[in-house]
Amino acid sequence: MSEGKRTQPLLSVNDIHVYYGAIHAIKGVSFEVYQDEIVTLIGANGAGKSTTLNTITGLLRPKQGSITLKGENVTTLPSHKMISRGIALCPEGRRIFQQMTVRENLEMGGYTRQAGEIAASIEEMFTRFPRLKEREKQIAGTLSGGEQQMLAMARALMSKPNLLMLDEPSMGLAPILVEQIFSIIQELHGAGVTILLVEQNAQMALSVADRAYVLETGHITMEGKADELLHNDDVRRAYLGS
Amino acid sequence: MIFLDNLVNGISLGSIYAIIALGYTMVYGIAKMLNFAHGDVIMMGAYIAFCALQYWNLPPFLALVVAMLACTVMGVVIEGLAYRPLRQAASLAVLITAIGMSYLLQNLALMIWGANPKSFPSSMISIPTISLFGGQLKIAGATLVTILANIVIMVALTLFTSKTKTGKAMRCVSEDRGAASLMGINVNRTISITFAIGSALAAVAGILLCSSYPTLQPTTGSMPGIKAFTAAVFGGIGSIPGAMLGGLLLGVIEIFGKAYISTELGDAIVFAVLIIVLLVKPAGLLGKTVREKV
Ligand SMILES: Nc1ncnc2c1ncn2[C@@H]1O[C@H](COP(=O)(O)OP(=O)(O)OP(=O)(O)O)[C@@H](O)[C@H]1O
Ligand SMILES: [Mg+2]
Numbered sequence: 001m002s003e004g005k006r007t008q009p010l011l012s013v014n015d016i017h018v019y020y021g022a023i024h025a026i027k028g029v030s031f032e033v034y035q036d037e038i039v040t041l042i043g044a045n046g047a048g049k050s051t052t053l054n055t056i057t058g059l060l061r062p063k064q065g066s067i068t069l070k071g072e073n074v075t076t077l078p079s080h081k082m083i084s085r086g087i088a089l090c091p092e093g094r095r096i097f098q099q100m101t102v103r104e105n106l107e108m109g110g111y112t113r114q115a116g117e118i119a120a121s122i123e124e125m126f127t128r129f130p131r132l133k134e135r136e137k138q139i140a141g142t143l144s145g146g147e148q149q150m151l152a153m154a155r156a157l158m159s160k161p162n163l164l165m166l167d168e169p170s171m172g173l174a175p176i177l178v179e180q181i182f183s184i185i186q187e188l189h190g191a192g193v194t195i196l197l198v199e200q201n202a203q204m205a206l207s208v209a210d211r212a213y214v215l216e217t218g219h220i221t222m223e224g225k226a227d228e229l230l231h232n233d234d235v236r237r238a239y240l241g242s
Numbered sequence: 243m244i245f246l247d248n249l250v251n252g253i254s255l256g257s258i259y260a261i262i263a264l265g266y267t268m269v270y271g272i273a274k275m276l277n278f279a280h281g282d283v284i285m286m287g288a289y290i291a292f293c294a295l296q297y298w299n300l301p302p303f304l305a306l307v308v309a310m311l312a313c314t315v316m317g318v319v320i321e322g323l324a325y326r327p328l329r330q331a332a333s334l335a336v337l338i339t340a341i342g343m344s345y346l347l348q349n350l351a352l353m354i355w356g357a358n359p360k361s362f363p364s365s366m367i368s369i370p371t372i373s374l375f376g377g378q379l380k381i382a383g384a385t386l387v388t389i390l391a392n393i394v395i396m397v398a399l400t401l402f403t404s405k406t407k408t409g410k411a412m413r414c415v416s417e418d419r420g421a422a423s424l425m426g427i428n429v430n431r432t433i434s435i436t437f438a439i440g441s442a443l444a445a446v447a448g449i450l451l452c453s454s455y456p457t458l459q460p461t462t463g464s465m466p467g468i469k470a471f472t473a474a475v476f477g478g479i480g481s482i483p484g485a486m487l488g489g490l491l492l493g494v495i496e497i498f499g500k501a502y503i504s505t506e507l508g509d510a511i512v513f514a515v516l517i518i519v520l521l522v523k524p525a526g527l528l529g530k531t532v533r534e535k536v
Contacts, residue, residue: 059420083426095421112426
C-alpha cells in the first residue's frame, strides 16, 4: 500500500513493551495499519500476538511506548471506550457469553449503539451467518466450535467497527470452515472494514493480507508485502512448513 | 396447626435470608468476591430506619426509603474505597479487607448507637395479624410483608437481569470481564451498580429482620449474614434463583430443627444440612457447572 503510507495511519503501535509481572512479553513492537488494509501478524505460539492485540484494546497496558488511533493517543484509554473509537476485537478463544442466547450475545456486541439500530444489525448478521439465525434462541455455550466462532465474529461486527481485529479466527476449525471464515474476512474488507488479522495459519493469512509482520518472542523480525513474505524462504521454512 | 405455624415462620425467616443472600450472590457473581460486610450493612440499614422512625418521626415508607438510600450510598462507597483498589489483588487480600470492613461497620455502630440493644419499633409494619382456619393459624403482619417483599424482589431482579440493558451487562461482567469491556461495558460502573442494588436490598432485609426479631444491636447483622451466605452457597453461589431457594430452605430447616429436634442445636442442624448438600452437589442446588468448548 505505497499510496497509503503517505496518509496518516489508522492505527499505529509505537515501540510498546508489555509485561506479565516479571515476564517481558512484548519487547519494543512497532507497526501501522492504514485504512482499508488487511494486515496480518504471524508468529509461533507464545510470540506475543494476543498480547499485542489485547494491549491495543486496553485490556493490557504497555509499560513503555504508545498506541495512536488516527493520530490520537489512546494508550491509556479504558478498554470499554475503544469500541466507540471504531475498534472491535474478536478475541482468542472466542469468549462469547456462554450462558446467554445467540441473540443476546449479538445485542451485547451492539451495546454502545442506539437501541433502535440493533434489530436491523442483527438481521444483517443473520443474513451473513444464516446458521446463527437458526440458533437465535439457543444458549451460546451449546453451539459447536465453528458456530461459536461465527458468533464471535458477528458479535464483534455488531458495533460496526472501522478496524476489526481477529485473533486466530481459524483456530480449531475444519478446513471447509477455515475457507468460509477467510472468505468472510475478504467480504468484510470489500465492505470497507480495515482488518488486523492474527493467525497461526500463515498460508491463509498471507494470501488474503496486503501486508504482514512476523513476530518472534516479542520482537518484529520481518515485515513486508504479504505476497513477498509468502514467497520468502525464511518465512516458508519457519511458518509454512516447506 | 403447630406444623403450619412453623412452616409460615420458616418461610418468613427464609425470606429474610433469601433477600440477604441475593446481595451476597449478586456481588459474588459479578465482582467475584465475598462481601463479608454485607451482614453489617443490614444492621446499619436497620439502625437508620430505627432513627428515622424513632428520632426523626418519619412515616414507615419514608423510613424505608431513607434506609435504602443510605445503604446504597454506603455500599457504593465501600466498594469504591475498599474493594476497587484491590481489583487485581489476590482474592485472600479482598476477603480480609471485607472482614475488616465488617468490623469497621460494627464498631461504627457501637460508637454512634452504643452497645445497649434498641427495640425496633413495631410501627414500621402496622398491618394487623390475620387469622386463618377460624383462628387456628395466625400470620403476623410482618411475616406477611416479609414473604410478599421476597416475592416482589425476586420477580423484579429476574426481570431486571433478563430484560434490561444494565442487567444484561451484569451477566456479561459475571461471565467474562474482559470480553464485557470489549463490548463497551464499563466494568467498574457495573460492579458499583451491583453493590448499590445489593445494599439497597440489605436495608430492606434489615428492616424486615428487625420487624420480626426486634432486638437491634451492632452485631445484629452478623449471624443472619453468615446464615444468608450459607443459603447462597446452599442454593449455588452466583445464582439468583439459587439464593432464593437456599434462603427459603434454610429458614424452614432452621425453624423445624428448633421446633422438632433441639432448640440449642438449631443452627448446627442448618450447617449439617449444608455440608451434606455440598458433599452431594458441590456447586450447590442450582449452581452451574460451566462447560467450555475448545
Ligand atoms: N496471563 C499471562 N501471564 C503470564 N505470562 C503470560 C500471560 N499471557 C501470556 N503470557 C506469556 O506471554 C508470551 C506471549 O503470549 P501470547 O499469548 O501473546 O502469545 P501468542 O503469540 O498469542 O501465542 P499463541 O499463538 O499460542 O496464541 C508467552 O510467552 C506467554 O507465556
Ligand atoms: Mg494468541
